[in-house]
Amino acid sequence: MSRTPARLFATTIGLLLLLTRPRARDERGLSQSTENAILLGGAVTVATLVIVAVTAYVKSKMPQ
Numbered sequence: 001m002s003r004t005p006a007r008l009f010a011t012t013i014g015l016l017l018l019l020t021r022p023r024a025r026d027e028r029g030l031s032q033s034t035e036n037a038i039l040l041g042g043a044v045t046v047a048t049l050v051i052v053a054v055t056a057y058v059k060s061k062m063p064q
Contacts, residue, residue, distance in 0.1 A: 030038075
């Protein structure tokens with residue numbers, strides 16, 4: 001791979017443009033922490049509903 005002056009110049013300019021003008025961040029959507037908190041809250045809610053349902057079922061089948 002030969003390093004011609006034109007190619008070296010183009011590479012240098014491209015690197016300078018990349019370093020001086022980085023791409024804008026994509027701010028759409030929720031942050032990872034918020035997403036994890038929502039998922040954890042949903043999992044806790046589902047687990048609570050299952051525990052309540054099983055407990056009610058077992059209590060209804062127990063002899064008085």
